[in-house]
Amino acid sequence: MYVLTIDQRRSRQREDLVESTMAALNKDRRWPLRLAFDRTAGDEMQAVTDSAATAAGIALELAAGGQWSIGVGVGPVREPLPSNTRAGAGEAFERAREAVTAAKTAPGNIAVSGASALAGQAEAVLQLVASVARKRSGLSVEAGLLVDEGLTQQQVAERLGISQQAVSGRLHSGLWHECRRAAEAAVALLEGADA
Structure with missing residues (x-):
């Protein structure tokens, strides 16, 4: 729990x-x-x-x-x-x-x-993801939240009135995909810590 x-x-x-x-x-x-x-x-x-x-x-x-x-x-x-x-x-x-x-x-x-010990490992990953999230630009956050809602990069580009390459750049600069994978790893560590 x-x-x-x-x-x-x-x-x-x-x-x-x-x-x-x-x-x-x-x-x-x-x-x-x-x-x-x-x-x-x-x-x-x-x-x-x-x-x-x-x-x-x-x-x-x-x-x-x-x-x-x-x-x-x-x-x-x-x-x-x-x-x-x-x-x-x-x-x-x-x-x-x-x-x-x-x-x-x-x-x-x-x-x-x-x-x-998995709790400490989960903590380290969560701290890293949170620290990255705090350094993101507003433009990166705007694009990332739309991707998290399930929109494709092309759909995000259309909604924001920018190119798909600009969306990709915003996600890249905010380490959006990497942080999503790291958060998934933290979840697995938390599950292991509660096993």
Whole structure:
């Protein structure tokens, strides 16, 4: 099981983003959650999933914006699960707490904690992908998000009014395809860490 503990960075210096982000994540059908995101402290939220792809996807999506510290705890949780995340307990919850603390100073502001060495390997890959994502230009992000939606490079070019070669250049400069493959590797490592 995977527990995500997510803390808003510099929350005293900016508006509270927890409520709006929780609402968006809880409604997003891409991310199946066993327990929905719930506010656990003033600027912190937490959720539980049994999907490594969901844990990695949410972590990377939030890390790209640079406004969150994301901790992923890997391990068992006390079953049956309670009706809300705040009442959850177990190793994955404890590890998520350790991870979010480590994430505050970690590359990409992502940390993973689990009993297996694979958790550390997943963390390294996620940190690398998050660090690359933060350095992408807005043009690269624009093209990459459209490709992630399933559009071909030619369709992206038509939508943006640019050449297919320009789309290819934007994806190349943002290491879009490489990061997608690295994220898939991180998912496999997280699955192994929870095996």
